[in-house]
Structures are given as structure tokens and as C-alpha cells.
Amino acid sequence: KNQVEQSPQSLIILEGKNCTLQCNYTVSPFSNLRWYKQDTGRGPVSLTIMTFSENTKSNGRYTATLDADTKQSSLHITASQLSDSASYICVVSTQTGANNLFFGTGTRLTVIP
Amino acid sequence: NAGVMQNPRHLVRRRGQEARLRCSPMKGHSHVYWYRQLPEEGLKFMVYLQKENIIDESGMPKERFSAEFPKEGPSILRIQQVVRGDSAAYFCASSPFAGDAGNTIYFGEGSWLTVV
Numbered sequence: 306k307n308q309v310e311q312s313p314q315s316l317i318i319l320e321g322k323n324c325t326l327q328c329n330y331t332v333s334p335f336s337n338l339r340w341y342k343q344d345t346g347r348g349p350v351s352l353t354i355m356t357f358s359e360n361t362k363s364n365g366r367y368t369a370t371l372d373a374d375t376k377q378s379s380l381h382i383t384a385s386q387l388s389d390s391a392s393y394i395c396v397v398s399t400q401t402g403a404n405n406l407f408f409g410t411g412t413r414l415t416v417i418p
Numbered sequence: 419n420a421g422v423m424q425n426p427r428h429l430v431r432r433r434g435q436e437a438r439l440r441c442s443p444m445k446g447h448s449h450v451y452w453y454r455q456l457p458e459e460g461l462k463f464m465v466y467l468q469k470e471n472i473i474d475e476s477g478m479p480k481e482r483f484s485a486e487f488p489k490e491g492p493s494i495l496r497i498q499q500v501v502r503g504d505s506a507a508y509f510c511a512s513s514p515f516a517g518d519a520g521n522t523i524y525f526g527e528g529s530w531l532t533v534v
Binding site for chain 2: 348349351
């Protein structure tokens with residue numbers, strides 16, 4: 306069964322601190338893995354996308370890693386800001402096309418001053 | 419994602435009524451996808467449409483739900499005889515290509531349906 310599991314479910318950190326969010330998947334065959342940021346009451350916004358051959362991808366203070374052998378990914382957020390408070394969703398694709406996306410339930414991050 | 423327009427943003431319906439959710443894709447995008455996000459769950463694919471055609475409806479409930487993307491106008495997700503379990507956020511996404519090519523899939527802001 307194609308599944309995407311994320312941990313922790315929620316996380317609270319102090320402004321300025323770093324954090325790492327985890328994603329494990331059993332989706333097969335694998336095409337790519339994306340991380341999205343979803344603010345409360347808004348739609349998901351893409352942060353990074355990685356294919357099988359990519360181990361790491363950065364987007365500003367966000368760095369995603371991918372281990373296709375162990376089927377694990379992480380999203381590292383550096384020097385957190387209050388505006389980073391959101392849900393971070395790991396999405397794995399089996400094939401090309403947005404009808405083949407499997408979404409995790411997300412990690413709810415709260416950054417406090 | 420500001421380019422994908424969904425309306426209404428919030429909709430309240432009584433059990434048994436019909437709900438119509440609209441999605442206007444980004445300019446130049448002819449591929450539209452609908453997803454449903456139930457409380458405390460991840461988004462789940464419902465249907466994929468291209469202008470005037472349903473390409474993949476494997477995620478759509480067999481009854482009461484239908485979708486269209488006419489030649490002119492927005493894509494519409496229609497839910498007939500709504501029940502409380504239909505309460506969810508419904509997201510639309512669009513892309514310019516049939517195949518996913520990097521970050522070419524953009525999500526709308528969602529439509530929150532509440533059935534009372």
C-alpha cells in the first residue's frame with residue numbers, strides 16, 4: 306500500500322532555532338518527492354522537489370534530503386522565523402502527473418518568539 | 419499559487435443540499451486536479467481533468483460526486499445530497515503539462531465545505 310508517514314505530528318520551537326522534520330514512505334514505484342508548506346486556511350506551496358538521483362536540495366533556509374534506499378526524507382529549517390509556522394507536507398509521486406501524488410498528513414510547526 | 423482561483427472559499431450547506439465548487443486554473447494551464455483534505459488527514463486525489471475531458475477519476479466517490487471542465491469557464495466539482503462526512507477542504511491544482519515537470523503544479527487556496 307502506498308503510504309507517506311511524517312513525524313513528528315507537531316513541533317514547537319523558539320524563533321531562531323533549527324529543526325528537522327521526517328518523512329518515511331512506502332510509495333512504489335518512486336518518481337519524485339516534494340515538500341510543501343501549507344499555512345492555515347491556505348493551499349500548499351512547493352518548497353522543494355527531488356528525483357531519485359538527488360540527495361539534497363535547498364531553497365533558502367529550507368534543505369531537503371532524500372535517501373531513496375531507505376525511503377526516507379527530511380526537511381531541515383535553519384534559523385526559524387515566526388512566519389515558518391505552518392504545516393509541512395511530504396508528497397511522493399509514483400509517476401508523472403499530479404494524479405499520482407501521495408500526501409503525508411503533515412507536521413504542524415509552531416515557531417514562538 | 420495565487421494564480422489558481424477557487425470559490426467560494428467557505429461554503430455551508432445543510433444535509434441533502436448540493437454544493438458546487440469552482441476552480442479557475444492559472445493562465446495557460448489546461449490540466450486541473452481536485453483533491454480533498456478531511457480533518458486531520460492528508461490531501462487525497464479525486465479527479466484529473468483536461469478541457470472537456472475527464473482523464474482520471476479513480477479518486478472520486480462513485481455516487482453524488484461529479485466534476486467537469488468545460489471548454490469555456492472554470493472547472494466545477496459538484497456534490498449532490500451532501501452529508502456530514504463531505505465536510506472537508508477541497509483543493510484544486512493546475513499545471514500546463516500532462517506530465518509533471520518539476521514545480522509546474524500550483525494549488526489554489528481551497529474551498530472549505532461545512533455540512534450542517
